[in-house]
Amino acid sequence: MATSLSSVQKGSDFVKDYCCDACESKQIVETAETYCETCLKCFCGNCIKHHDQLYANHSIYERGDMSKWPLTKKMDSFIQTCAAHTDKKLEMFCEDHSQLCCSNCAFIKHRY
Template identity: 50%
Template sequence: MATSSQSSVELGSHEVKDYICNACEDKTNVEKSADFYCKQCERFYCGNCIDPHGNALAKHTTFGRVEIDKWPVSKKVVDFLQTCDVHKDHTIDKFCNLHEQLCCPKCVSDQHRYVTLQLFSY
């Protein structure tokens, strides 16, 4: 997984924004939607930033939005998906077979204390 991949998660909502341009974020701290992903750089670029990247690094492989299935899942999206819906400061790390629910440590102590849980890894 690319460590520099970025996405924006709205605080207080379940909406995950699209990928953002790493170059714009680095230069101006602005979250502009990305249109391209560079496999070698492991970074996302908007339409304006891909041209300078392409001129300097012409042999790099880039994928546009039509090939978004080749883009990595961003770390922020993974973190968002692994966060407990009830206890926002906890990460989900167990599954309760009885209740058929994903659980964080706080859920386990509150609701699943007497149930055998299955640990899982990502």
């Protein structure tokens, strides 16, 4: 699965880009330029050349088709984390405020 270039900072609303999975396995941080739907991996410009030599019929998506790329685990976690309580996951929906909240927020701000 695709991995994020860096971790999400506490309180940050910015998630960095994708890393090449092949480079990352060698402890190298390189930005991914393509995603292979068949392999379920992201590749940088150099690694995709090698990939394409071996797997010419795989479904490849470039940055212009990023809507077809999967969310990274870190991005998925970031989306599901409460902004006020970064150690809590969003678990509830407050209909009065039309807002997702964690159990702490629900008890403190959304109990009325």
